[in-house]
Amino acid sequence: MNELEAKIKIDNLTQLLNEHNYKYYVLSQPTLKDSEFDLLLKELEKLETEFPQFANTESPTQKVGGAITKQFQTVKHKYPMLSLGNTYSEDELREFDNRIRKSIGDNFDYVCELKFDGLAIGLTYQKGKLVRAVTRGNGVEGDDVTNNVKTIKSIPHQLKPGNYPDEFEIRGEVFMHKKTFEKLNDKLKNELEQKGFDEDEIREKLYKNPRNFASGTLKMMDSREVAKRPLDCFLYFIYCDIPVADNHFDSLKKAESWGFQISDHYKKCKTLEDVFSFITNYDSEREKLSYEIDGVVIKVNDYHQQQELGFTAKNPRWAISYKFKSQSASTLLEKVTFQVGRTGAITPVANLTPVQLAGTTVKRASLYNADEIERLDLHELDEVFVEKGGEIIPKITGVDISKRKPHAHQIRYATHCPECATELIRKEGEVVHYCPNEDGCPTQLKGKIEHFIGRKAMNIDSLGAETINGLFDKGVIKNYADLYTLKYEDLIGLEFTVGDEEENKKRSLQKKSVENILQGIEDSKQIPFERVLFALGIRMIGETVAQKLVQHFHTIEKLENATMEDLLTVHEIGEKIAEQLLKFFSDIKNKHLIEKLKNAGLQFEIVHDESIKRSNKLEGKSFLVSGVFTISRDELKKTIQLNGGRNVSSISKSLDYLIAGDKMGPEKLKKATDLTIKIISEEEFMKMID
Numbered sequence: 001m002n003e004l005e006a007k008i009k010i011d012n013l014t015q016l017l018n019e020h021n022y023k024y025y026v027l028s029q030p031t032l033k034d035s036e037f038d039l040l041l042k043e044l045e046k047l048e049t050e051f052p053q054f055a056n057t058e059s060p061t062q063k064v065g066g067a068i069t070k071q072f073q074t075v076k077h078k079y080p081m082l083s084l085g086n087t088y089s090e091d092e093l094r095e096f097d098n099r100i101r102k103s104i105g106d107n108f109d110y111v112c113e114l115k116f117d118g119l120a121i122g123l124t125y126q127k128g129k130l131v132r133a134v135t136r137g138n139g140v141e142g143d144d145v146t147n148n149v150k151t152i153k154s155i156p157h158q159l160k161p162g163n164y165p166d167e168f169e170i171r172g173e174v175f176m177h178k179k180t181f182e183k184l185n186d187k188l189k190n191e192l193e194q195k196g197f198d199e200d201e202i203r204e205k206l207y208k209n210p211r212n213f214a215s216g217t218l219k220m221m222d223s224r225e226v227a228k229r230p231l232d233c234f235l236y237f238i239y240c241d242i243p244v245a246d247n248h249f250d251s252l253k254k255a256e257s258w259g260f261q262i263s264d265h266y267k268k269c270k271t272l273e274d275v276f277s278f279i280t281n282y283d284s285e286r287e288k289l290s291y292e293i294d295g296v297v298i299k300v301n302d303y304h305q306q307q308e309l310g311f312t313a314k315n316p317r318w319a320i321s322y323k324f325k326s327q328s329a330s331t332l333l334e335k336v337t338f339q340v341g342r343t344g345a346i347t348p349v350a351n352l353t354p355v356q357l358a359g360t361t362v363k364r365a366s367l368y369n370a371d372e373i374e375r376l377d378l379h380e381l382d383e384v385f386v387e388k389g390g391e392i393i394p395k396i397t398g399v400d401i402s403k404r405k406p407h408a409h410q411i412r413y414a415t416h417c418p419e420c421a422t423e424l425i426r427k428e429g430e431v432v433h434y435c436p437n438e439d440g441c442p443t444q445l446k447g448k449i450e451h452f453i454g455r456k457a458m459n460i461d462s463l464g465a466e467t468i469n470g471l472f473d474k475g476v477i478k479n480y481a482d483l484y485t486l487k488y489e490d491l492i493g494l495e496f497t498v499g500d501e502e503e504n505k506k507r508s509l510q511k512k513s514v515e516n517i518l519q520g521i522e523d524s525k526q527i528p529f530e531r532v533l534f535a536l537g538i539r540m541i542g543e544t545v546a547q548k549l550v551q552h553f554h555t556i557e558k559l560e561n562a563t564m565e566d567l568l569t570v571h572e573i574g575e576k577i578a579e580q581l582l583k584f585f586s587d588i589k590n591k592h593l594i595e596k597l598k599n600a601g602l603q604f605e606i607v608h609d610e611s612i613k614r615s616n617k618l619e620g621k622s623f624l625v626s627g628v629f630t631i632s633r634d635e636l637k638k639t640i641q642l643n644g645g646r647n648v649s650s651i652s653k654s655l656d657y658l659i660a661g662d663k664m665g666p667e668k669l670k671k672a673t674d675l676t677i678k679i680i681s682e683e684e685f686m687k688m689i690d
Contacts, residue, residue, distance in 0.1 A: 006051040013044040072143035079239040084321040112278040113266040115295035118175030119215045128159035151227040154261040172235035176214040194543035235260045247301045295323040331355040338414045342447025344435040365394040369431045370413040379408040419443040448537045452480035457535035462520035470496025484600035525601045538584045556604035618645030627661025
């Protein structure tokens, strides 16, 4: 490589790696695997060694990697927060060990600790009180996130009396437990479903892994929101002007006695073979932990020996990080199938020869869309690599080309719906293909009926997906309106197949089941209008949107006849939602369905309760309800809605009224006062609608 080529390569790698550093540390949205980043970084280090005249002062080899966000106060670290050198191989770890032994001899210990997959944090204590929490940032200075860190229950605000220094810093890793992450993702999924997002949109918006979620949470501006997303923290290193012990192992024991949460999983190791044993154990056992780890940190134990070994520009010479390889498995791609959602969205799925991965048996992996299939260049019966690595759904990361069968055909994306053979469409600007045959595609029709009977819709729990499939396949029902014409004789003894292809069991409806089904259908006629509207399955009309529309229009007739302008006057209803409503109500088939449901006795208007006031007196006004009242807060909020007002969940400049009850928090009162928001009592509110 000549000098010109080297300069171009160094400049390109510097720019590329700095971009990925920004995405990882600041945006918490990494797009490159750690192992890929480290390989590129090593390539850059090698080039800078060979051509030092072209090394850039902004090179990622000269700095830790993070950056400062503009949202928080910037604080300079008293002790630079360096990153660790990484290795992925035993040979490189042996080289590290040899360098240590050449410098300080053979009389030393290592301490092995888990490498938590989270966000580095530095906590400063003065006289036992937490005074500051700062992120890594660029290693020299970081973001002050003290208020957010104080929401983490495992971090003490005040230490019990003890023999700790007047001032010291303890460093650790903020993370999120896997179960917590899953619960929050389930909650987000439910919220998105209520707002009317389809399956593909939900998949795109779900949180990707606990590390990114924890990092993004800690950098939120509102500590109250941080508190809603439970974080945890392990501490692992004390910095102090006068060391609290002679070695790292003993300092961890002291920190634990002061009340800090120290991981149980660390060990003093005399030999490198002991280190390898520790690594091997946790590489195989990590799935049993409640949190994510991505490797093991190895440190020279003695502090005097650490000082003797010293530092490079960005790494301590006395410590190194051994990174586990992403949990991956190789298996056969048996075939690619295409699934149809109730909205017509097509999802390609890789069907695999079952393989064990991250503690589970993986049979399928999502391929997302046509672009992903093209990127992977998949061929029939390819040997593929599957990874889980913190992600929710297993994914194919690559293909073993060396094992590709001769004359194997490339996988082509479906051109027609696998259920109804209708030609697929792909709208401009979208990555997903759709089956446009809404009224004739069996899977879409079944999906709409299943949505209709769901718990959050008509709640006909005596029916299930298998029964719906059986009724549809036998021609007993063709749409959800047909449920209300079912009779006992239509159902009794009806036989259909249940289970997948492997089970393929027969089932027939007996007297008790038929009675329960008919009673469930009859009971659903009492379901209120907003849930009936949600049950219709109009695209983008989730639970929340359905409620807003019902409160505004009151009857299905007014909603059916609403113009684009009428719909846009409803708070939070935008053009896309309005377009979907207009499209649905302009279809004569949908009008007939609604007419059948009306005739069956379903609720298509708000049932008025004369005891509740209703008017448009609060039109255009927003309210926040806080405190204890003579009626429940839910009743108060409902009264606001029924009189044209809008409920909000937080105080901002746009808030019109704060309805203050007993025991209201002083912080809300102060914030409302500072923003000159009108504060009224329950009695004053009732006078507004009288």
